Amino acid sequence: MKELKDYSGPFVRNIRFEDLSKEALGRLIQACCREILVLDAYWQEQMCKRVGEDAARECLIENYTRIGKHEMKWTMEALNIKGNDVEAYAKANQFLPSFAQGFFDFDWDVKNKNHAILTVQRCPAFTQFKEQDPEKLEWNCHVLEAAAIKAYAAAVNPDIQIKALKVGFEGEPEEIACQWEFKIET
Amino acid sequence: MPDLEDYSGEFRPDAKLQDFSKDTVARLWRSNSLLYMMLGGLWFDVVKDKVGAEKALEWEKEVWLKRGGSLNDMRGVMEVLNIKGDDVAALFKTFQFAPGEAGWIDIECELKNKEHGILTATRCPALEIFELGGDTVRQKHACEDICVPGMQLSGEFINPKMKCRALKLPPRQSKDEIACQWEFKIE
Numbered sequence: 300m301k302e303l304k305d306y307s308g309p310f311v312r313n314i315r316f317e318d319l320s321k322e323a324l325g326r327l328i329q330a331c332c333r334e335i336l337v338l339d340a341y342w343q344e345q346m347c348k349r350v351g352e353d354a355a356r357e358c359l360i361e362n363y364t365r366i367g368k369h370e371m372k373w374t375m376e377a378l379n380i381k382g383n384d385v386e387a388y389a390k391a392n393q394f395l396p397s398f399a400q401g402f403f404d405f406d407w408d409v410k411n412k413n414h415a416i417l418t419v420q421r422c423p424a425f426t427q428f429k430e431q432d433p434e435k436l437e438w439n440c441h442v443l444e445a446a447a448i449k450a451y452a453a454a455v456n457p458d459i460q461i462k463a464l465k466v467g468f469e470g471e472p473e474e475i476a477c478q479w480e481f482k483i484e485t
Numbered sequence: 486m487p488d489l490e491d492y493s494g495e496f497r498p499d500a501k502l503q504d505f506s507k508d509t510v511a512r513l514w515r516s517n518s519l520l521y522m523m524l525g526g527l528w529f530d531v532v533k534d535k536v537g538a539e540k541a542l543e544w545e546k547e548v549w550l551k552r553g554g555s556l557n558d559m560r561g562v563m564e565v566l567n568i569k570g571d572d573v574a575a576l577f578k579t580f581q582f583a584p585g586e587a588g589w590i591d592i593e594c595e596l597k598n599k600e601h602g603i604l605t606a607t608r609c610p611a612l613e614i615f616e617l618g619g620d621t622v623r624q625k626h627a628c629e630d631i632c633v634p635g636m637q638l639s640g641e642f643i644n645p646k647m648k649c650r651a652l653k654l655p656p657r658q659s660k661d662e663i664a665c666q667w668e669f670k671i672e
Contacts (some may be wrong), residue, residue: 324502
């Protein structure tokens with residue numbers, strides 16, 4: 300079967316993922332990542348509406364600290380990423396659906412297997428909240444992200460130490476969203 | 486650069502999806518789809534712990550049916566794969582690549598004609614989890630309170646005249662049975 304650039308043609312009963320072009324598969328992954336973020340937002344909105352912002356935030360933290368180990372494990376399995384050092388964490392992090400390339404712009408500077416710096420240049424929450432809702436941004440960056448990153452890193456190695464190098468809005472032009480250092484003391 | 490079969494090698498600062506083989510991208514899509522469905526389940530658990538099962542069940546239904554969770558699963562796929570049309574063929578094409586359908590459930594789509602088709606879920610991990618835990622309340626809720634209206638909503642999203650009928654729903658007598666079966670028809 301000829302590789303399909305999309306699925307605008309007729310229905311194919313036994314179509315397989317592999318029948319699509321790599322570009323189409325990439326777009327499907329992006330769509331799936333967006334659906335994950337949207338579904339999460341629906342639940343957050345639902346909780347805000349029903350029990351208020353504080354309870355919704357508690358649930359959000361709980362959810363991301365619970366899901367981190369699964370998201371890391373499945374991503375590492377899919378890509379056959381082994382190891383429990385900072386490099387392994389960085390490699391998996393590059394392909395996490397909840398931190399998908401295209402929605403987030405980020406760079407990893409892996410200094411060695413046990414030390415790396417993550418710089419997030421663009422983050423949808425940072426862009427949206429920095430002027431609209433600074434309090435929510437502060438909570439998002441300082442509380443939620445700090446807890447989530449800790450849980451995700453612990454899924455690879457509980458000894459990974461995380462230090463926030465830049466978090467929150469400082470009002471500088473061309474400001475990056477955040478920067479984190481990951482280190483295993485040897 | 487040849488396609489990578491996995492990411493077991495050294496860290497690459499500019500690693501992109503396009504660097505990997507199709508098989509690898511397919512595995513990643515399936516694990517992402519699994520995460521997509523698990524996220525909903527985890528939200529349910531967290532909310533249940535906070536406010537109790539009754540409200541969690543009610544709010545889960547609202548997320549999937551009223552807030553747009555069911556349709557969220559279709560819109561993105563239709564957009565990125567350029568799936569057009571208002572018939573059952575368009576619906577089945579979408580289901581074949583939707584994270585909440587083929588992404589984690591084994592499905593077979595039998596298109597009798599463009600306006601009539603049968604969707605069979607031969608294996609559903611959610612059902613297996615409910616069966617394993619003996620959780621009949623959650624199984625009934627997921628299959629009857631969410632999937633039944635959710636499938637109808639999905640059909641209507643493609644064509645308001647499309648009707649969905651459940652031909653078979655859980656519970657099942659044995660693990661050899663299919664999970665569920667649905668008929669879609671434009672009347």
